[in-house]
Amino acid sequence: MQKTRLDTARIRAARQVIDPVFLDTPLYRCEALEPVLGCAVSIKLETANPVRSFKGRGTEVVASLLAGQGGSAVVCASAGNLGQALAWSGRGRGLDVTVVASRFATAAKLERVRALGARLELVDGDHEAARERAAAIARYDGIRLVEDSLDIETCEGAATIGLELVDAAPSFDAVLIALGGGALATGVGHVVKARAPHAEVICVQPLGAPAMTHSWRRRRVVTTDSADTIADGVAGRYPIPAVLDDLLLVADDAVLVRESSIVAGMRILLDHAGLVVEPSAALGVAAVLEDRDRFAGRHVVTIVCGGNVDPDAYRRWVTATPVRESHESHGFRESHGFRECHGFRES
Structure with missing residues (x-):
């Protein structure tokens, strides 16, 4: 593998300065999710700490x-x-x-x-x-x-999740990672590709905030005029070139998911795993919901990366009546109050 900006020795050293309250987070097979998603699912839970995120x-x-x-x-x-x-x-x-x-x-x-x-x-x-x-x-x-994702410390701190993952669950087939600025995806991806190269690194982003995914697909920075998604933690519009370079080396795929699938993922994680998660943390489940055939019979790991939600908004999301949308739809129902992110530019 070509070299990213990350260094495995520094990632291991990072564990020595990170407060133990953030380390060795739960990783477990969540069998209750499997009948719903049609595949074996393990959860890496990054919400049980003082700031409720990775x-x-x-x-x-x-x-x-x-x-x-x-x-x-x-x-x-x-x-x-x-x-x-x-x-x-x-x-x-x-x-x-x-x-x-x-x-x-x-x-x-x-x-x-x-x-x-x-x-x-x-x-x-x-x-x-x-x-x-x-x-x-x-x-x-x-x-x-x-600067999150540009500063290598943020990426290598996130990469310690990857160390824990490959040490504890070497047999997984794919890891689903929320994609925003790229720190989590490049950090975990760097370790997985070095230590478990058989596993797919799949990044997931909302259709309403697709800049990094478009950039990965075109192999050049693509910016967007706006971002409109409930997954505020991944709603960037201007990918950082150095981070994209790293992502191109470690990601096997980058996919976009609809808002309705994100909400469905949050509801499924609550109903079947007992987890209150923010929208960004449900992106992995949303990806499985939108492409069940791809993951059928496989063992996937999803990183539940955050649990900071507005209580009122969360209650609306998880109690709302599901909205059926075609897989070809690139827009959002007006009742959700979302619009597709229109237009993007290459640089």
Whole structure:
């Protein structure tokens, strides 16, 4: 395999600085899901920690290195999960943390960022506007900017999930990974391709936020004019070239799923696995629902990457009447309040 930016020795070293509360997360065969999905399913559960997502693995590495270098302040842009994780990791190391987010981000995530002691700045617009503002703060104040997926620490922190996965479940046929900025996919993918090359690395993204998937398919950066999906944790519009280069080396496939399938995946994980998950964490199940024949009779692992949800929105999603859509449909029912992401550009 060609070399990615990641290094296996550094990934192993990352385990030594990550708080154990984020490590060795549950991995188990969930037999209750198998009659529903038509394949053997194992869950790697990344929600049972203080920030309820996998992001703490990467921010622990970032904060440890920054504190060791004498740094005192850090800023990031976040849809909510990275901000919580950086706030938690920074608080434990005496760092002043600023999180920039869209004012339209999930309220529960933003409240938790504040509760963890970070300074929260809200901007109009989407996550890309928050990224621009965070970069401006870093330049003006002369502090460390944490850029999820671009900063190798975030990828190698996430890659520790891959180490745990291949050590505990060497016989799986495919791993389904939520695809947003790419830290989780490139991190886990790097380890799986090095240690379990027989297994497929399949990345999953919403139809309403397809930039990285289009980029992977075309092997060049493709940006989109907008993103419209309930899976806010993966709703980026501007793929990072270096991250795409890594993804091209480790991903066997990248697929897009409909909003209705994401909601169905959340409902299935609640009803059959007892798990409350955010939309991004249901992408793997959504992929199986949309292509049952592909996975029939196989053993797949899905990484349940986050559980931070707005309670009211979650109740609406999991109690709503399922909407049937054709596999050819690239749009969303008006009753859901979603639109397809129109237009994309290559760069």
